[in-house]
Amino acid sequence: MKRSKITKVFFKFPALQFLYQFEWIKKVYKLLFVAKLPNPQYYIELVNQCNAECIFCPYPILRDQGKPQTSISDEFFDQTLALINSEKRSYVSLTPTTGEVFMNPRWDYYLQRILDLDFVEDVHFYSNAALLNAKNREKFFEMRHLDKMSIAFSTGGADRETYQLMFGKDLFSHVERNINDFLRHLSQNEMTIPVSIDIKMPKDRRLAVAIGQSVYNQCEYPYAFVKIRNTFDTFGGLIQNQNIEEMAGVTPSQRKKPCHYLNDIRFAANGEVWLCGCVISELPDHEELKVGHLGQDKDLTQIRAKQRTVQDNWRNKGDVPYTCRKCTWYVAN
Numbered sequence: 001m002k003r004s005k006i007t008k009v010f011f012k013f014p015a016l017q018f019l020y021q022f023e024w025i026k027k028v029y030k031l032l033f034v035a036k037l038p039n040p041q042y043y044i045e046l047v048n049q050c051n052a053e054c055i056f057c058p059y060p061i062l063r064d065q066g067k068p069q070t071s072i073s074d075e076f077f078d079q080t081l082a083l084i085n086s087e088k089r090s091y092v093s094l095t096p097t098t099g100e101v102f103m104n105p106r107w108d109y110y111l112q113r114i115l116d117l118d119f120v121e122d123v124h125f126y127s128n129a130a131l132l133n134a135k136n137r138e139k140f141f142e143m144r145h146l147d148k149m150s151i152a153f154s155t156g157g158a159d160r161e162t163y164q165l166m167f168g169k170d171l172f173s174h175v176e177r178n179i180n181d182f183l184r185h186l187s188q189n190e191m192t193i194p195v196s197i198d199i200k201m202p203k204d205r206r207l208a209v210a211i212g213q214s215v216y217n218q219c220e221y222p223y224a225f226v227k228i229r230n231t232f233d234t235f236g237g238l239i240q241n242q243n244i245e246e247m248a249g250v251t252p253s254q255r256k257k258p259c260h261y262l263n264d265i266r267f268a269a270n271g272e273v274w275l276c277g278c279v280i281s282e283l284p285d286h287e288e289l290k291v292g293h294l295g296q297d298k299d300l301t302q303i304r305a306k307q308r309t310v311q312d313n314w315r316n317k318g319d320v321p322y323t324c325r326k327c328t329w330y331v332a333n
């Protein structure tokens with residue numbers, strides 16, 4: 001099933017917004033949809049720098065440990081497009097492992113080149129929307145092939161105090177206004193781009209989906225789907241913050257097969273090539289999922305060989321990469 005079709009199922013059944021808060025519904029979603037997706041995706045990371053400091057994200061830790069903050073170079077981007085042209089996949093995500101798409105000042109140039117690829121049918125990215133100001137909205141709405149797009153906005157609570165607690169910055173007023181203005185434009189121009197609003201909540205606070213809609217979707221754009229997230233992956237204990245609730249783990253017996261997301265390939269802004277686009281795939285001091293570098297790999301041969309080795313070692317020897325051992329995003333392949 002095409003990803004865009006899956007997304008549209010959510011908009012047909014608004015009650016799913018309420019149900020999506022329950023962990024068992026997320027598990028059903030993974031089993032019914034994610035694991036059945038026929039084609040893995042490519043991730044192209046335009047930038048690995050962020051303007052927030054979320055308490056549930058490894059970004060501040062990676063940055064403070066000295067990971068260089070960079071935007072993708074034209075050379076690496078061109079090389080990435082050459083590689084994905086050699087093995088076409090219809091779905092491309094710009095969601096960086098840690099970073100914010102609009103921090104790349106030329107994000108629109110790169111996005112347009114991806115949207116123009118005739119074999120690409122779905123393009124998706126997450127943004128915290130703090131930089132989705134009038135100038136960036138104008139650039140976005142001028143693009144060709146926007147019918148391929150879907151977007152997810154990641155935000156914290158529905159008020160300034162909760163936002164600051166979760167995202168570590170006082171950006172709520174920008175985020176709330178930018179998302180509303182973006183949805184208003186979609187609505188007024190009768191566009192149907194699917195938009196998820198992914199609201200992160202601290203431990204011991206709950207938020208009704210209706211409140212989330214009333215704060216971020218004041219124009220009632222019909223293709224906006226609110227998801228409330230109350231639990232988080234702690235990256236094997238790396239994140240220790242009293243304000244977040246840990247997501248229930250996956251037991252080793254449920255983790256026998258290689259993860260579905262190992263089929264995905266991420267081209268990082270710094271030229272590295274990794275398996276899986278998930279935020280947990282790159283942890284400090286753990287590079288088991290790194291399979292190449294654009295500076296050395298001129299085609300996908302070595303990258304695909306290393307990918308098969310990681311998957312075969314998991315399947316045949318039970319050798320699970322460190323980063324995957326406690327990851328709650330795991331989906332059996």
Ligand code: SF4
Nearest residue numbers: 050052054057098099
């Ligand atoms: S979760 Fe996203 S917005 Fe928050 S710090 Fe990490 S990369 Fe930035």
Ligand code: SF4
Nearest residue numbers: 259276278324327329
């Ligand atoms: S277990 Fe987690 S880190 Fe490993 S491939 Fe799956 S989603 Fe990525």
